[in-house]
Amino acid sequence: MSQVGPGLRATAYVETEKLNNPKDRRPVEPGAAPPVVEDSGISRWVPALAIVVLWVVAWVLTKGTHTLDLPSLSRTDLHDRLTEIQNGLLESRSTNPFMQFTNAIADVFRSTVDWFQRLLSKPAFPRPVPQIGWLGVTAIATYVGLVVAGWRIALLVVASFLSFGVLGYWDPSMDTLIVVLISVLLAIIIGMPLAVWIGTSARANAVVTVFLDLMQTMPTFVYLLPIVLFFGIGTSAAVVATLIYSLPPIIRIAGFGIREVPTTTIEATDSSGQTYWQRLFKVQLPMARKTIIVGLNQTTLAALSMATLASFVDGPGLGKPVLQGLRVNDVGTAFVPGVLIVVMAVMLDRTTTAASERSERIARGGGHANPLQRRIVVLGGAVVALVAVYLSRTYVSLAEFPTYGIGRSISTAVSDFVSWITTNFGGVTGGLKDGVTDWLLNPVQSVLAESPWYVSFLGIAALALVFGGMRALAVCVVCLLGIRYLDLWHDAMITLNMTLVATVLVMALALVFGVWMARDRRVDLGIRPLLDAGQTIPPFVYLIPVLALFGPSRFTAIVAGIVYAAPAAIKLVADGVKGVSPTTIEAGRSTGQTTWQEITKVQLPMAKGSLVLATNQGLLYVLSMTVIGGLVGAGALGFDVVYGFSRSEAWGKGAAAGLTIVLLGVMLDRITRAAADVRRDDGPGTRRAFNVRLPIGPPGT
Amino acid sequence: MTAALSVDSLWKIFGPRSDKIIGTPDAELSRADLKAKTGNVVGVKDVSFDVAPGEVFVVMGLSGSGKSTLVRLLTRLIEPTSGSVQLGGVDITSASEGQLRDVRRKQVSMVFQHFGLLPHRQVIDNVAYGLEVRGVPKKERRAKASEIVDLVGLDGYEKSYPDQLSGGMQQRVGLARALAGDPEMLLFDEPFSALDPLIRRDMQNEVIRLHRELGKTMVFITHDLAEALKLGDRIMILRDGAIVQIGTPDEVVARPADDYVKDFVSEVPKAHVLTLKWVMREPRPGEAMDGPTLPVTTVVRQAARAAIASDAPIRVMDGDTMVGVVDEEDIMRVVVAEEEA
Numbered sequence A: 001m002s003q004v005g006p007g008l009r010a011t012a013y014v015e016t017e018k019l020n021n022p023k024d025r026r027p028v029e030p031g032a033a034p035p036v037v038e039d040s041g042i043s044r045w046v047p048a049l050a051i052v053v054l055w056v057v058a059w060v061l062t063k064g065t066h067t068l069d070l071p072s073l074s075r076t077d078l079h080d081r082l083t084e085i086q087n088g089l090l091e092s093r094s095t096n097p098f099m100q101f102t103n104a105i106a107d108v109f110r111s112t113v114d115w116f117q118r119l120l121s122k123p124a125f126p127r128p129v130p131q132i133g134w135l136g137v138t139a140i141a142t143y144v145g146l147v148v149a150g151w152r153i154a155l156l157v158v159a160s161f162l163s164f165g166v167l168g169y170w171d172p173s174m175d176t177l178i179v180v181l182i183s184v185l186l187a188i189i190i191g192m193p194l195a196v197w198i199g200t201s202a203r204a205n206a207v208v209t210v211f212l213d214l215m216q217t218m219p220t221f222v223y224l225l226p227i228v229l230f231f232g233i234g235t236s237a238a239v240v241a242t243l244i245y246s247l248p249p250i251i252r253i254a255g256f257g258i259r260e261v262p263t264t265t266i267e268a269t270d271s272s273g274q275t276y277w278q279r280l281f282k283v284q285l286p287m288a289r290k291t292i293i294v295g296l297n298q299t300t301l302a303a304l305s306m307a308t309l310a311s312f313v314d315g316p317g318l319g320k321p322v323l324q325g326l327r328v329n330d331v332g333t334a335f336v337p338g339v340l341i342v343v344m345a346v347m348l349d350r351t352t353t354a355a356s357e358r359s360e361r362i363a364r365g366g367g368h369a370n371p372l373q374r375r376i377v378v379l380g381g382a383v384v385a386l387v388a389v390y391l392s393r394t395y396v397s398l399a400e401f402p403t404y405g406i407g408r409s410i411s412t413a414v415s416d417f418v419s420w421i422t423t424n425f426g427g428v429t430g431g432l433k434d435g436v437t438d439w440l441l442n443p444v445q446s447v448l449a450e451s452p453w454y455v456s457f458l459g460i461a462a463l464a465l466v467f468g469g470m471r472a473l474a475v476c477v478v479c480l481l482g483i484r485y486l487d488l489w490h491d492a493m494i495t496l497n498m499t500l501v502a503t504v505l506v507m508a509l510a511l512v513f514g515v516w517m518a519r520d521r522r523v524d525l526g527i528r529p530l531l532d533a534g535q536t537i538p539p540f541v542y543l544i545p546v547l548a549l550f551g552p553s554r555f556t557a558i559v560a561g562i563v564y565a566a567p568a569a570i571k572l573v574a575d576g577v578k579g580v581s582p583t584t585i586e587a588g589r590s591t592g593q594t595t596w597q598e599i600t601k602v603q604l605p606m607a608k609g610s611l612v613l614a615t616n617q618g619l620l621y622v623l624s625m626t627v628i629g630g631l632v633g634a635g636a637l638g639f640d641v642v643y644g645f646s647r648s649e650a651w652g653k654g655a656a657a658g659l660t661i662v663l664l665g666v667m668l669d670r671i672t673r674a675a676a677d678v679r680r681d682d683g684p685g686t687r688r689a690f691n692v693r694l695p696i697g698p699p700g701t
Numbered sequence B: 001m002t003a004a005l006s007v008d009s010l011w012k013i014f015g016p017r018s019d020k021i022i023g024t025p026d027a028e029l030s031r032a033d034l035k036a037k038t039g040n041v042v043g044v045k046d047v048s049f050d051v052a053p054g055e056v057f058v059v060m061g062l063s064g065s066g067k068s069t070l071v072r073l074l075t076r077l078i079e080p081t082s083g084s085v086q087l088g089g090v091d092i093t094s095a096s097e098g099q100l101r102d103v104r105r106k107q108v109s110m111v112f113q114h115f116g117l118l119p120h121r122q123v124i125d126n127v128a129y130g131l132e133v134r135g136v137p138k139k140e141r142r143a144k145a146s147e148i149v150d151l152v153g154l155d156g157y158e159k160s161y162p163d164q165l166s167g168g169m170q171q172r173v174g175l176a177r178a179l180a181g182d183p184e185m186l187l188f189d190e191p192f193s194a195l196d197p198l199i200r201r202d203m204q205n206e207v208i209r210l211h212r213e214l215g216k217t218m219v220f221i222t223h224d225l226a227e228a229l230k231l232g233d234r235i236m237i238l239r240d241g242a243i244v245q246i247g248t249p250d251e252v253v254a255r256p257a258d259d260y261v262k263d264f265v266s267e268v269p270k271a272h273v274l275t276l277k278w279v280m281r282e283p284r285p286g287e288a289m290d291g292p293t294l295p296v297t298t299v300v301r302q303a304a305r306a307a308i309a310s311d312a313p314i315r316v317m318d319g320d321t322m323v324g325v326v327d328e329e330d331i332m333r334v335v336v337a338e339e340e341a
């Protein structure tokens, strides 16, 4: 991947320095070549439109033939061969060294989780209750919140933990936290050395980034199938999936923080004669601390979202009741655990963010006015927590959370509310659903999926060439050939269609709200916290309200995808438009342009890099959601995967669907990236943004 | 006396296969041509010079002429492509990592244009950093650091954090950090170009004061000729990575080696820089030889008053021997030439 060379940054620096300090203007060595001006040529939309027109003509002439439609419950030979491979691997479990290795790891994870569960959430034989009861756990968590982040966060932690118990989901909540905790600890242990490596070596960065990109292009869901194969279902699969999914953010973001430590500082301290380790521990890590904690925050949230999704492979925790509810289309049941997942996300997010802010304050000397008071709080809190642990071990009522009926009443109320909505507003939501389905979803789908496969193949490849150039074309052809080989072409086109339609809608939202936010500070202040909150919620949870409104259908998956992807895209567009230099805008205004001209002729073109990046992110987010949407009637590839989980003879088809999803993701990612690179006049902005691409979206700032 | 620093045909070429270029005809190409032909950029091209102990040696050149590269090569913050650097008796170019660390800890310190301070440490701990990496115990290094903080005029700011200080104060911290290890040599890479002119003058005077008080050898990089003339015992001018001229300030102004240097020095007020050495002449026959005497190192401007006051030409003395004379007209020629320029 292309890097922004230090040269570019240095040039920018010299520029600003000159502006700020005209006296310091220095002559430049004569003979330096002027920058090359590249002709961006005609707009790419003209040939793109031509291709679409040709495609539609071909569709009209040939529609319905060679579509490779495969009925949803049938399989091909390839799928059965994959299933056989799986069976073979499972049979060789005791002889194949790799399987033995993964099984051993799985055992370690299982027993670790089990140990924690007996500590926190399930009876520790011979005790009828866990080692530490709810009071002790809540006290310890609160104490941690108090020490790392202050008393406000401590209050938030108490409230969250009490809500887990009061709403009747204490044990699943603890299970989710256990999986998150173990995965995050492992992610730190594995991720930090890698972060240091990519932060200090450009070559390592290039290599590792390729892998991270691939990992982050893959929709969450897709990890699960191979993991189940090698680690079995249940807690071990949940931990492995969560670990893998939560690794990239810490590696990427912490590595970025380390790399961004100014060269001058490194040189200055190197010239004092420091060793490698002194440089690392006294300079690089402390200076990157804030970014590292941002990485930790993102890793924690990623872990939570995967830990809930792992209920698909029978992982323990809050995801399970949500999944049960969604499976039978029972919003009431899914609602309360869904809310608790959100509560947990907010708690984890706020705690890590506050911890980062606090550590930054302390590092800057704004720490504790009164060290003695701090010591009393730390020691006193520890004593209180220990007493609470002791009490919770002694009294059963403090060990087992008392049962309240609130959770159940809320479920019932929600169910009633949903049926009330359906009866009263069914017309409105149904109309919306039918409108989008009839006017957008179906027409595009029929062109994509009802054309002969080779027509769609050529059409997609031609568009890739137009938007992304030769490199994108090459990747695209490889991906399409792979998809064709996997025998799920028709389903792939349907999923692709849902993804494209949802992304178009996401971009429409992103343009409207992004531009509005960029032009009006008050709007920004009002909306941004909502978007930040939206980004902390695990995707799984989005399905619940959407399902309540629209019932199971393709449209539901699309709406969930839009809701999931929109915050990131809106923020990217807003930041991109806001990044347009005020001087340029003033210069434009001085020519007397209208507001509309200002937006369309200055702000949007100059923010093109951000728009492309927002599209890229939108596509990947939406893709991962449309797949999860297989659960709520979206059909196509998502359904194939879900079906593969549930029926052992369909494992091969599920795996093929998973691979197809990966190929789709890689294809969409590469085309949009290449599109960002084709236009040199975008400047380094896009590519730079891609380099620091964050998995869940930029950290809330 | 042996040189404090001795650099011998030092090269630095950036880019792929840079080691394959030296010694081939490609090495003779201009920087632009080499870049076009091989993609390599010459940073420093066949540079040799010596610096005497206690000397202030200034390196000058326009942006991109290779000054920063050169100064980083001296302590191998950048690996040289070829050539050698001797520093305080150690061959830097072949030193092991441990030896190199030792040299950096005890013999040379560096001051940087953008300070390079650690934002998460108080001033005192920034200053003590060099001692800390050597393993000096906390109490001792803080005591030493606080002495140095006083020396650079920052007493009272020990507990501040870098971002609470102005640019000039931050650079004083940078200076203090360099001084704390009591090195024999200081390297400055454009230390004052990020500061505004008044502060810059203060800091220049500070360096002159410290040099007088501590007598350290200094290599000072700048792109500002006035600064070079003010501080330097000798000045080296670089262009495209290669040496154009090495000489004392008055030599450089009086006898620029080529048009490049001439252009550089054209705006210098010559009467402020040139000494009598460059304007004196042989006495003409019959000229009165009873005028006042002045040492040959006197700057022209300072000699002007005496020359106007006296009817007889001034006798220019090198120690006890007369080496030439100057009269009012000789001096006016320098001053007027300048005004016409």
Ligand SMILES: Nc1ncnc2c1ncn2[C@@H]1O[C@H](COP(=O)(O)OP(=O)(O)OP(=O)(O)O)[C@@H](O)[C@H]1O
Pocket: B014, B015, B041, B042, B043, B061, B062, B063, B064, B065, B066, B067, B068, B069, B070, B223
């Ligand atoms: N790491 C590098 N890779 C490639 N080229 C480099 C590198 N560092 C410096 N150069 C090139 O070497 C040349 C000399 O750079 P250097 O930084 O030494 O100049 P300088 O005289 O210090 O300029 P300035 O006054 O702007 O600081 C420049 O042409 C620069 O582009």
Ligand SMILES: [Mg+2]
Pocket: B067, B068, B069, B189, B190
């Ligand atoms: Mg420089």
